Amino acid sequence: MFKTALADLIKIFFEGEKEMKKTNVLVGLLACGVLLTACGSGGNTDGSGNASNGSDNSGIELGTVGEFPVVKEKISMTMMGPGTGMAEWKDMPVFQSMAEKTNIDLTFTTPPSADFATKLNLAFASGDLPDILFGTDTNSLTPAMEMDYGNQGILVPLEDLIQENMPNFSKILEENPDIAKSITTPDGHIYSLPMIHRGETAIWPRGPLWYNGEWLEALDVKELPKTTDEFYDLLVRFRDEDPNGNGKQDEIPLTDVKMDSTRPWLLAAFGLTDRSIEEIDGKVVYAPITENYKEFVTYMNKLYSEKLLDPEVYSQADEQKKAKGQNNQIGLFPDWFSFFTTGRTEKESVMDPMFYPLTSEINPDRISPASTRLGRATFAITSDNPSPAAALRWVDYFYSPEGNDFLSVGPEGAFWEYAENDKGEQVRVFTEGVDLDNTEESRAKVTPNYGITVPTMAFPDSKADFPPVIANANDEVDTTFNDFLAAETQEKIEPFAKVTFPLLYLTTEESDKVRDVATDLKTYVEQMEAKFITGVEPIENWDKYVQTIESMGVEDYVAIHQQAYDRWASTE
Template identity: 25%
Template sequence: MKVSIFVKRSVSILAVTSMLLVSACSSGTKEEGAEGKEERQAIDIVLSNAGRKFPPGMDENNNPYIDYIRENTDLDIKLITPPADGYGDALNVIMASDDLPDMLLSYDANWFESYVRQKALTPLNDLIDAYGPNLKKSIPEEAWKVVTVDGKIYAIPSLNPIPGNEIMFARKDWLDRLGLKPPTTLEEYKQVIRAFAQDDPDGNGKDDTFGLILQENLGRTAPFIGAWGIQRGQWTKRDGQLVNSSTLPEMKEALSYLADLYQEKLIDPEWALNKMANVDEKVASGKVGLFSGNWYDTRGPILTNQKNDPNAEWITLEYPTGPDGKQGTWGNSYVAGFNVIPITSKHPEAVIKMLDFMIGDGYRTLMLGFEGEVWNMEDGKVVTNFDEHNKHIYRLTLGEAIVPFDSEVSRERLDSLGMEFKLNEIVNKINEVAIRNQYLGVPTPGMGKYAPKLSKMEVEAFTKIIIGQQPVDSFDQFVEDWKKNGGEEMTKEVNGQ
């Protein structure tokens, strides 16, 4: 079956993908040395290898982890890994071919929705009931809603194990030097930010510190916006209807707070140009004492800063509390990836069996590596051999293809990276206040048509308000423009109108 697509195809991607398909596809094989034994079902699956390297002598189809799945499922699995660059385009080329694989993993909700609409994907409800007990147990209802269209499930979702990215960090040694307590309210945060910008918190006699650092495209603002109980670009309930949080009066209040900080010269003046690497460098170099960091930054720029300055002591803060006592940060979508089965697959049940093993009994090994080789249990804790962990990192192509929700294995993995980094403690704090999108369906046609343009419009309007190029009241015009340029149509769609 040839499925039409509406994207421009890349000749180079087509050539590479064709080679992958030719080399990987097979119709079924007998187990080596088992003459006369019943043939294993053969399935071809497409995953993203994310540019990971294999040890010498190994590749995606010749390594102990894919052998581990084959042996435990009695399936002849062939893995296809298109180049990491252009992975999405490669999936479209594969879907347009005459020889489709049995499963593909996409990270693009719009891609998923478009192929559901083209009737190119297999409905999975009955297959999951028959062959997926671990899938049913490990994936919550909220995630199934994201992959369900008109009552039919069209993908096995791979979940996001981290509830959100951002949490507030501060230099405790700077707070102590200035006689300040860790801030909790927005006003207390402003006082600390002002002191860190103006009162020489590092004691070097120079005006060389920032009160607060942000990132391009409104990055690192989530905990401040969360003090009004919302997040940018999400759908939230008001009077029984879903509305876009970026258009609410609360967003105007949040922008006004950030604009005041900028006007007082308390925010890094280069913030609108800062990429993540710039933020990390400024934190590591000791220019920053308070910022909204990624949950893993205790192993990144904060650790580098502590190595550069042995006196640097960092703590996590309570999220800033807003005027109505609210706190919040960006909550990640439940679903990170979409494992789909083309309608042409001859063995869809085999795919479900494979995924059920990978999310069930196989998950610990696929995520952590082989016990006794990559990790060991010591005093009831997983202790990782980092040299072996790095050698076996290619296993995550399989381990991250199907991730359960709130898995004990994921928690053990974070602790194994070093208890001193407090990663699980940080993830727990994020989970307590994470604000998630309340629209759980697949992207609507209007989202595919208007969302990119509206998102760009939003970043430009909000940035200009914060840096003072536009008054805060220009927010009202942004809302009108948002509605006229497709926002009103999307609002009707998400409310089923």
């Protein structure tokens, strides 16, 4: 039976001179049926087409692909990942249960997350590496490290092994072609696996902006601003009309900490989504030297000079911002959820509407910044691993709806258990000993999926099969707040969503060329933005600012990213 391997397709897409063109690939896929499924799931097969038992190159006897146990006889592997200090990984029920399911016993090395990147670098430098890296991210296992250690043979290329051993992840790649593009290096290899986000808020690039609903009600605001002029007018009303009703002019219309969370949402009004490299209609631009960005800092300077933007925006910490929110002094603010700042309850916070994207004179098209919904480099295998095939079968479980739920809340009996409610239904309730006032602390002792990125995919459509865990069997699950978030996201982000720049890899040569320039540009632009907004640097000095950036090598910096983008886009 003809098989088209995922690795072959990736090579076809990424190698420059090939006789077979993309059209031939598509014809092959149509002839085969559905990629990876109709053409075979890989591995040995019996007469029914189901993967049968086999052994990998190490001689370790594997079980049936997609089923437990992963290996027939117990084997041991070592794993390294960032610890969050809540519990030792060896004591976590998720890992203990996986050992029972798979026949793979793991020994863990878990430096504190704050020191993990340094410890991982030392492990690579010394050669004292584990078999598996788990819970890494692009800050600890950087793209440059992936390519460097992959080329040296220290990290195992996974593309062939994925098709043979990962039916769940292979199905995800079939349905989401951009994922394969974004985790494949320029040499055509996949060296790590991602965390894939698909929940209601997955499209958020960061916490949104939220309006203070009490203030809108006090001022009888019926419709949110949709242009920068309307937005300015509302902020003036926040400042002047005593919406908190205390008889003092202590209102702060807009606040943030260093503009980092507010910037993308307001910058979008001027046609950009971040202070960095940005792709617009296939062209790569350096946003901070565009006329659009100039209009943004000019507008923000106007807000700052008229005390519509918090005068302490560049000096306060997040705790100070939250204190102002809890004192009902803020009209618009960023946070993951509004009640984090206001101190209200979840139910009360549904009166705080999400910011609606604005347009401006320079940008008539409404856009909203969006996440790639992908976290790269969360799982990798080193050349010391006794059975890469077994390791991938082990992790593939987490890319199924059942496995994702398992990784999120652990096995039955650890963090939750079944109970019967008065209707005779089986529901999931917290086990005895879980602190109902701080359930996350209890969950963090059950699973590593707490505060770090892990190899899995969230399936929003699986909620019916895996209902939430509740305190008491007869509690009604209140979805009011989640329904509110979903509705706000669908109305105010999804229709206008734009990813600033796709996740892609630079070649080693490209990375070497841009590394120092990127750091210098980031530092200079960050400083100058603050100066322009606060008026320390007059906007009349804009041309001098642009000339300085040009002298730092921004033209080559953009050209290299354009080259990388074109390479990425050509794989479609």
